[in-house]
Amino acid sequence: MDIAFLGMGIMGSRMAANLAKAGHAVKVWNRTVEKASALTEFGCTLAPSPALAVKSAQVVFTMLSDPEALRQTAFGAQGFLDAMTPGTLWVDHSTVDPTTSRQMGQNATNRGLRFLDIPVSGSSGAAAGAKLIFFAGGAAEDLSEVSPLLLSMGARVVHAGPVGAGASMKLANNLFLAQAQAAWSETLGLAAKMGLDAATVHDAILPTHVAPPFLGLKRAKIENSEWSPEFPLKHAL
Secondary structure (H helix, E strand, O other): OEEEEEOOOOOHHHHHHHHHHOOOEEEEEOOOHHHHHHHHHHOOEEOOOHHHHHOOOOEEEEOOOOHHHHHHHHHOOOOOHHHOOOOOEEEEOOOOOHHHHHHHHHHHHHOOOEEEEOOEEOOHHHHHOOOEEEEEEOOHHHHHHHHHHHOOOEEEEEEEEOOOHHHHHHHHHHHHHHHHHHHHHHHHHHHHHOOOOHHHHHHHHOOOOOOOOHHHHHHHHHHOOOOOOOOOHHHHO
16 A cells, blocks of 8 residues: 655654555655655655655555644645645544644545544554554544554554544543653652662562553663653653
C-alpha cells in the first residue's frame, strides 16, 4: 500500500519503520530533514514537503508534537490537507486535544476526505517493538480498513467512539500514567530517605497487584539514572 507518514519524532520514526518493514511503500516527511533521512535504511522514501508526501498516498498518517505543529503541517506552506485526493483516509496520531481532533475531522470532511483520530499508548520501546495500543475515534468502517496497518505498528486497537473520542481516551490514559509515575517516584524518594535499597523496593513492590506493569519498564532507567525522554513531560501536560 502507498502510505505517507508525516512526523519523524521519537514515535513516528519507529512507527514508519515498522510499516516499511511490513512491505508497504512509505513516503516520510519531517520538519527536521535529518530525522527523516534515517528512515531510508528501512526503505522509506523522503519527501521534500507535506504536500508532495501525500501525493498518490492511499493512507496518510500524521504524528506531530502538538496542535500548532499539526495545523502548520496541514494548512501552512506546502501543507498536505489540500494536496490529498478526495476519499483518502487521514489517520492522526498527534498529541492533540479532542476539540482539535474534531476540527481536523471537519476540515477533512469538507474536502471529501476520511478522518480518524488515533493517538497511541506506549513509549519509544513499544513503538520500536510494534507493541503500541491505539485509541481510535471515527467511523467503524474506516477503522476496519486501516486496522491491518495499525497492527503492523502495535498490538491492540480500541474503538473509543466518534472523532475526538480517541484523543479523549488518550487524555484519560495520560492522566493515569502521569499520576502513577509521580506516585512511584515519591515512593522511591521516601524509601531512600528511610534507608531502603532501591533494588529491594523494586523487587518487593513491582511484582504485586498494586504496581502498574509499565513501571517495570522504567526500572532499569531509574536504577541507572538514565533520564532520556520517552515521552516529553510538556506533551503530557
